[in-house]
Amino acid sequence: MKKKVVLAFSGGLDTSYCAIYLSKDLNLEVHSVIVDTGGFTKEELEHIEKRAYALGVASHHAVDAVKGYYESAIRYLIYGNVLKNNTYPLSVSAERVTQATAIAEYAKQIGADYVAHGSTGAGNDQVRFDMIFNILCPQVGIITPIRDLKLSREAEIEYLKSHGVEFNFEKAAYSINKGIWGTSVGGKETLKSKGVLPEEAWPTQVTKSDAEEVVLEFDKGELVGINDKKFDHPTDAIKELQTLAGPFGIGRDVHVGDTIIGIKGRVGFEAAAPMVILKAHHALEKHTLTKWQLSWKDQLANFYGTWMHEGQFHDPVMRNMEAFLTDSQKTVSGKVFVQLQPYRFQIIGIESAHDLMASKFGSYGEMNEGYTGEDVKGFSKIFGNQVKIFHNVNS
Template identity: 30%
Template sequence: MGRADKVVLAYSGGVDTSVCIPYLKEEWGVKEVITLAADLGQGDELEPIRQKALDSGAAESLVINATESFVKDYTFPAIQANALYENRYPLSTALARPLIAKLLVEAAEKYGADAVAHGCTGKGNDQVRFDVSIAALNPNIKVLAPAREWGMSREETIAYGERFGIPAPVKKSSPYSIDRNLLGRSIEAGPLEDPWTEPLEEVYDLTKAIADTPDEPEYIEINFERGVPVGLNGQGLDPVSLISRLNEVVGAHGVGRIDMVENRLVGIKSREIYEAPALLVLIQAHRDLESLTLTADVTHYKRGIEETYSQMIYNGLWYSPLKGALDAFVHQTQERVSGTVRLKLFKGNATIVGRKSEKSLYTPDLATYGAEDTFDHKAAEGFIYVWGLPTRVWSQKLRES
């Protein structure tokens, strides 16, 4: 008797997840492997991937299009929270993991599987995100991670797969490890493992090199309703179309590249390259619109919430109680965050040059230094006296001692 009779395996079509199919059956005694490939707007043709799973020994091969849910239920809340891990990475890859975990658990329940599986290794963040999310959604289901335990090198993994009719990659066309979805691409490994090495242009796909960008700036306007982006240049767009269109427009100006050394959850530092044109610009614009529509105390308090929120997504705690509580706070703050932000795209920069909102707290006749000024300047003296009183008393006592 193996660890499980029927398993739902998260499947990408790559070497590791393909080899997981015969490995689960031959080494761990699994009788039936059902694969699940999630379409999250990565642009791959998924029918060959579906067929490859069957050719590799899967009893059934599922392909689920979850792109709309990916944007509405996972990406938009992260934008409302201005989620940037270590104040730089907009979590484009991390946001996909809780959704894939949810699809795995739902499929396991639908098909009567007693376990789910993934092809993550023991060094990355994704294993934590999958395992913890699955446990939160169904604490009774087993999680199998063959690649974390089999101890095979890549060459040995390929050789093992060939024994069961899984074709080896024709060639190692790229030294990089790449993950892609609608929100962007993450690139690591190969020459990038040296943090001193400049990335070659070949690693990028969604963003143009500065030398190839237009010589004239382009202005765009992003429309928000209650913290959610709903349109571009006054035209209402569905969530998936909005992200897709923004990726094209923003990426064409070389905006959206990140090169960083990040702190992984498992304790190691990793050099990562990200491309996330639309997501970065949306967070930038959303945060600016909040400066116009939120009170000072809410804005300042929310910054700390945002850092915690970002860490929770990165660390695989999307379905945790604290994340749910923070969601309630963020949702409440977004009631007034409606309006339009204008950006100037030029030579790798997205610069905010205008913002407007019917919910704006900006009051021209208070802010102006012109004749229309209605601010009571005399009131400032009394305010300063009261505000500075503790400091003044402290200073006096210091001098007396």
């Protein structure tokens, strides 16, 4: 009997090559799988399935991972207000972790002997996929034809043609990767240290010009409502906000980051809903958490985002930090008022029963109700006492 291989399949040139190569050259029984993290329509998934069977796979399976992606990753990125290098909401990196995990579980489920993916040897994804496969299904071998054979695009196309495959693999001017937590955009402008993506490169074009106000409602850190409309699941709220904010061109930027393999990289991205949610959530937190809650959250969230980006999702320390982040959200409930405008947005303010800025305790710079001037005089002496002693001793 042929040995089984589970192929991470997108329907593009690289994974189409892999489907034929694994079957014809390695004589393996190929089972393709695609993991949807919010980047595909029903019609696109059906088209990819047809392509997989046309390439001769033994079976094709689509995993709907949108809600699971939110539950295991996105919610903690929101709790932590995670922006890699203060810029990037981990649109692709967190997505790849979810996809690799789902593929590993599927490989175990069908008793596969191998897993395969179409990563090249030049990016982060090869590390994320390999590492997670090694962690979750160490008994299963890993095959990476594109990386191992160092294939050019032209060589792949010629190989497929030699096996009667005539799909249109015309190279797009820009590489697009779409998911519920943002869309990456790569092109010639991002290959160098200088350059911006042209308007036509962005998947979502700007069609709105008049300012709009939206009201985001959070419950314990999770987005549950928009403009008084409640949602069954936060992923539905994210999609709704993307529909409202995307046409303004909000959330466009270029991220410069350190890759896992040690080189610098640039990538464009658009993430209207993620950027608005993160900034709105952070604004609500600044009103409802103490300064030390905010301080420790910043430190842990920075590490959490970095470790997620580098594929280390299954390190148990991530569960420890998730427990802290979840606990910190007990009072992060209320409404955030946001004004959307072309290419930008503004946080107008918040309303919350947990607002620590409540006026009955005093107004900053105006009037206090919780202490007297004499209290401050004594506090100031004690608070600076040790530093005063240091200077007196050493001056």
